[in-house]
Amino acid sequence: MREHEQQRNGPGGFNRRDFLKGSGAVVAATAIATAEQEAQAQKAAAVQGPGKVDVTLTVNGKQHKLSIEPRTTLLDALRDQLNLTGCKDDYDTTSCSGSDTVIIDGKAVYASTRLAIEVQGQKIQTVESLRDGDKIDEVIAGFVKHDAMQCGFCTPGFVMATRAFLNQKPKATLEEIQSGLGGNICRCGTYKGITACALEIAKKGGA
Amino acid sequence: MAERTVSWGPRASNKLIGTETTRLDGVDKASGSAKYTADMNQEGTLYARLLTCKHASAKITRINVEPAKKIAGVHTVYLFKNEGDDCNWDGDIVAAVAAETADIAEDGVRAIEVTFEEHPHVVDEQDLDAARKAEATKEGIVDRTVGDPDKAIAEADVVHEGYYGIHTISHMCLEPHGAHCTWNNGDDGPKLTARHSTQAVSTTGAQFATKFGLDATDVRVICNFIGGGFGSKFAADEWGWAAAQMSKDTGRPVRLMLDRATELKTPGTRPSGFAKVTLAAKKNGLITAWKSHHWGTNGPQGGTIDGNQMPYVFDFENKRVEVTGIKTNCGPNRAWRAPNHPQLCAITDTAMTDLAAKLKMDPIDLYKANLGQLDKVAQENGDLYRAQLDRAAELMEWNKKFHAHGESGGGSVKRGLGVALHRWGGQSVKCEADVRLFEDGAAQVSIGSQDLGTGTRTVIAMVLAETCGLPIEKVTAKLGSSEYVYGNPSGGSITVGSVSGGTRRAALAAVWKLLDKVAAKYELDGKSLTVGNEAVWSGDKKVCSWKDACRLIGSVPISEVGASPLDDGLTSKLVGGVQMADVSVDTDTGIVRINKMVAVQDCGLVINEMTAKSQVYGGLIMGIAYALSEERIMDNKSGRYINADMENYRLPRIGDIGELVVEMYQPDSEYNRGVVGLGEPPVISTGAAIANAVANATGVRVPVLPMTPKRVLDALKGGQA
Numbered sequence: 001m002r003e004h005e006q007q008r009n010g011p012g013g014f015n016r017r018d019f020l021k022g023s024g025a026v027v028a029a030t031a032i033a034t035a036e037q038e039a040q041a042q043k044a045a046a047v048q049g050p051g052k053v054d055v056t057l058t059v060n061g062k063q064h065k066l067s068i069e070p071r072t073t074l075l076d077a078l079r080d081q082l083n084l085t086g087c088k089d090d091y092d093t094t095s096c097s098g099s100d101t102v103i104i105d106g107k108a109v110y111a112s113t114r115l116a117i118e119v120q121g122q123k124i125q126t127v128e129s130l131r132d133g134d135k136i137d138e139v140i141a142g143f144v145k146h147d148a149m150q151c152g153f154c155t156p157g158f159v160m161a162t163r164a165f166l167n168q169k170p171k172a173t174l175e176e177i178q179s180g181l182g183g184n185i186c187r188c189g190t191y192k193g194i195t196a197c198a199l200e201i202a203k204k205g206g207a
Numbered sequence: 208m209a210e211r212t213v214s215w216g217p218r219a220s221n222k223l224i225g226t227e228t229t230r231l232d233g234v235d236k237a238s239g240s241a242k243y244t245a246d247m248n249q250e251g252t253l254y255a256r257l258l259t260c261k262h263a264s265a266k267i268t269r270i271n272v273e274p275a276k277k278i279a280g281v282h283t284v285y286l287f288k289n290e291g292d293d294c295n296w297d298g299d300i301v302a303a304v305a306a307e308t309a310d311i312a313e314d315g316v317r318a319i320e321v322t323f324e325e326h327p328h329v330v331d332e333q334d335l336d337a338a339r340k341a342e343a344t345k346e347g348i349v350d351r352t353v354g355d356p357d358k359a360i361a362e363a364d365v366v367h368e369g370y371y372g373i374h375t376i377s378h379m380c381l382e383p384h385g386a387h388c389t390w391n392n393g394d395d396g397p398k399l400t401a402r403h404s405t406q407a408v409s410t411t412g413a414q415f416a417t418k419f420g421l422d423a424t425d426v427r428v429i430c431n432f433i434g435g436g437f438g439s440k441f442a443a444d445e446w447g448w449a450a451a452q453m454s455k456d457t458g459r460p461v462r463l464m465l466d467r468a469t470e471l472k473t474p475g476t477r478p479s480g481f482a483k484v485t486l487a488a489k490k491n492g493l494i495t496a497w498k499s500h501h502w503g504t505n506g507p508q509g510g511t512i513d514g515n516q517m518p519y520v521f522d523f524e525n526k527r528v529e530v531t532g533i534k535t536n537c538g539p540n541r542a543w544r545a546p547n548h549p550q551l552c553a554i555t556d557t558a559m560t561d562l563a564a565k566l567k568m569d570p571i572d573l574y575k576a577n578l579g580q581l582d583k584v585a586q587e588n589g590d591l592y593r594a595q596l597d598r599a600a601e602l603m604e605w606n607k608k609f610h611a612h613g614e615s616g617g618g619s620v621k622r623g624l625g626v627a628l629h630r631w632g633g634q635s636v637k638c639e640a641d642v643r644l645f646e647d648g649a650a651q652v653s654i655g656s657q658d659l660g661t662g663t664r665t666v667i668a669m670v671l672a673e674t675c676g677l678p679i680e681k682v683t684a685k686l687g688s689s690e691y692v693y694g695n696p697s698g699g700s701i702t703v704g705s706v707s708g709g710t711r712r713a714a715l716a717a718v719w720k721l722l723d724k725v726a727a728k729y730e731l732d733g734k735s736l737t738v739g740n741e742a743v744w745s746g747d748k749k750v751c752s753w754k755d756a757c758r759l760i761g762s763v764p765i766s767e768v769g770a771s772p773l774d775d776g777l778t779s780k781l782v783g784g785v786q787m788a789d790v791s792v793d794t795d796t797g798i799v800r801i802n803k804m805v806a807v808q809d810c811g812l813v814i815n816e817m818t819a820k821s822q823v824y825g826g827l828i829m830g831i832a833y834a835l836s837e838e839r840i841m842d843n844k845s846g847r848y849i850n851a852d853m854e855n856y857r858l859p860r861i862g863d864i865g866e867l868v869v870e871m872y873q874p875d876s877e878y879n880r881g882v883v884g885l886g887e888p889p890v891i892s893t894g895a896a897i898a899n900a901v902a903n904a905t906g907v908r909v910p911v912l913p914m915t916p917k918r919v920l921d922a923l924k925g926g927q928a
């Protein structure tokens with residue numbers, strides 16, 4: 001169940017489709033909608049859906065044309081349409097563990113918090129871009145070296161968060177790493193290895 | 208190896224066993240190539256979403272799924288419950304809808320018309336009086352007196368009375384429970400393939416088979432990777448059956464994963480326990496009596512934590528233990544990493560530490576004074592605790608840093624130390640390993656067990672490679688399919704022992720067969736030959752390379768199945784373990800920060816030092832979670848689980864764990880006793896150690912875990928230990 005959506009509007013709830021085609025009054029009634037979101041929703045409602053629409057995503061340097069409902073999240077588009085299952089779905093909606101972290105225009109983003117139609121034209125990078133056969137990104141190598149994983153479910157998301165963070169702060173300090181990677185959650189308890197990996201790369205000035 | 212006995216090699220001769228070896232599937236996991244249950248994008252897959260009950264207690268008076276079925280793209284609806292059925296907690300599953308996309312499935316869920324008749328509920332697990340008033344208790348689950356505790360208390364030098372508790376937590380697997388099921392209506396292959404997120408690849412197939420009237424051999428269960436289970440993923444579960452049924456009905460593969468809220472509410476929780484404890488002791492710290500009455504809930508069943516193991520690790524001549532369960536409209540319990548132990552420890556070791564404070568003793572000295580009074584299981588650990596306490600104290604710099612209870616000096620931030628200890632069984636169980644050597648030199652082990660993240664795949668590869676004298680890259684290790692030989696379910700910290708014992712036994716038998724072939728060819732005595740460095744040796748003379756040796760195998764591979772456990776010294780049971788915490792408590796805000804944690808942990812022979820340590824780090828971090836932030840919060844009025852999401856179910860982040868120091872305790876005596884499981888023990892004493900450090904820092908016992916800022920401030924206001 002998309003629990004929170006239901007709670008906000010009582011039985012029956014509302015969903016992303018309602019959100020997109022909804023009147024300003026409906027959107028304004030939700031506590032979390034900002035004026036900007038409202039404006040976007042109005043705009044989207046005018047031109048998109050409710051059936052499938054053509055969407056073009058630029059993922060890992062390649063253009064992909066999809067025919068999907070406008071309410072499809074980036075996460076579902078990547079996972080179910082493009083089979084890029086490295087970004088993991090933790091099946092939460094309003095909040096997120098970061099297991100679905102991707103990089104959009106250089107910034108770490110939870111893929112479940114964006115609609116696919118919103119990110120057209122933006123550069124989307126998934127964890128799959130960090131491996132080409134035996135050739136792997138230094139962050140992946142560091143995660144393996146420091147055993148920064150157990151079950152591995154949070155791991156690709158953490159790899160992407162680390163990659164984006166080190167791109168921005170190649171010489172990060174321990175304190176910066178601890179706050180900069182605070183947006184992701186690991187249930188198994190692999191933070192020590194992740195910290196060691198990020199710190200090792202930052203100490204030599206990035207990778 | 209030359210004498211051909213089944214055993215581990217001399218410790219010094221090992222090339223791989225005991226080293227820090229990175230995991231074989233590390234790159235696959237970190238790069239996202241590893242496929243979990245929800246990653247199977249089979250052509251035509253349908254996606255399922257769930258309708259759950261939002262009431263704590265209710266009867267379904269009407270349910271109509273037809274409007275859902277009418278939605279374009281919805282293919283089928285599966286009913287977990289029907290009209291007239293009861294729902295017993297918020298999150299109890301009512302129905303599943305399978306559709307072309309997850310969004311359409313959600314439309315379907317919303318379209319189901321369902322009405323409930325609400326009933327009164329009980330969700331408060333802490334207020335015993337209220338539960339009794341509501342007639343929700345099960346009294347006398349344990350009611351046992353040994354010796355004469357009242358007399359011992361009357362005659363004691365010191366008596367301590369305290370209140371302690373620990374709330375319910377959820378498993379919160381990052382990959383929710385679920386299955387991707389494919390029903391096969393063709394003639395070939397198994398009827399049902401369940402890609403199931405499971406800790407029990409070899410045993411869940413039968414549960415699917417029974418449900419659908421199939422032979423167990425008609426069901427294949429696959430789980431190459433699992434995103435956390437912690438004791439909650441042993442069954443096929445009704446959602447697994449639902450996925451299979453919906454696949455059967457539609458002729459399409461069906462993916463059904465629990466949504467996050469349901470994941471937290473329904474497939475398992477760790478029961479709570481709250482206790483009144485009385486301890487009596489002599490001046491020298493020797494405890495003469497224990498009395499406890501504890502209560503709590505495990506959901507609708509009305510149990511709580513196990514009273515038969517109270518007090519924990521220690522046992523006293525005079526004791527009285529009473530247990531009351533509370534039947535609540537909360538989600539049911541399932542085994543959670545070291546069932547009962549963290550709660551028992553958080554009640555026993557906290558009370559003992561408060562007693563030490565009263566006696567003005569260092570708690571380490573109090574534990575040591577009572578090592579002659581270990582319970583029957585822990586007794587077999589002998590003097591282990593003394594050695595581990597000393598080593599942990601060294602690593603923590605305990606003697607330098609320790610101060611008396613509450614005497615951390617001025618300032619609003621108080622610093623303190625705490626210690627606790629634990630025990631666990633970890634004995635291996637029935638498991639087989641299928642080892643094959645091929646004429647091209649390939650060596651493979653396969654087992655129908657699974658890797659929960661503990662590094663099982665890497666461990667069996669290390670054992671095989673060590674036994675064959677090969678580098679680890681040259682062997683193959685396979686897990687995660689019910690089509691392999693029987694592998695143990697992973698619960699109770701038994702996997703590494705079970706799989707490595709079987710692998711060693713099979714690999715030795717296979718290598719001996721190979722050596723006999725080499726001996727025949729070179730006219731040598733097979734028993735005099737050994738393997739190592741990718742070659743066969745007679746003493747220090749190389750006979751031939753591994754590859755040349757394997758050429759003698761021919762087209763029929765050497766195959767050997769080895770079984771565990773056998774009483775042959777490959778595996779053993781029982782571990783101890785000591786943990787210490789150094790914390791800072793901000794008495795203005797109530798925030799507790801971890802400065803440093805120390806864990807000294809034995810587990811017999813350590814196969815992979817790296818993944819073993821990771822396991823202990825993970826235990827410490829999970830322990831920090833339930834000590835400081837993690838709990839299920841029930842709203843008494845609505846009866847609902849109000850923090851069932853990633854944001855409000857508070858888990859530590861990367862900056863919240865302080866410095867973690869882990870030492871695998873492994874003198875030769877540990878190596879010699881063989882492999883013992885490790886998964887559970889490191890999470891047991893963490894909570895108690897942290898709670899004790901907070902008490903030492905502030906001079907005030909925060910009685911109930913997790914020690915959220917509010918509970919810390921409340922305790923500071925109350926002001927008594």
Ligand code: FES
Pocket residue numbers: 149150151152153154155185186187188189190381434435660
């Ligand atoms: S490794 Fe399991 S959640 Fe992070």
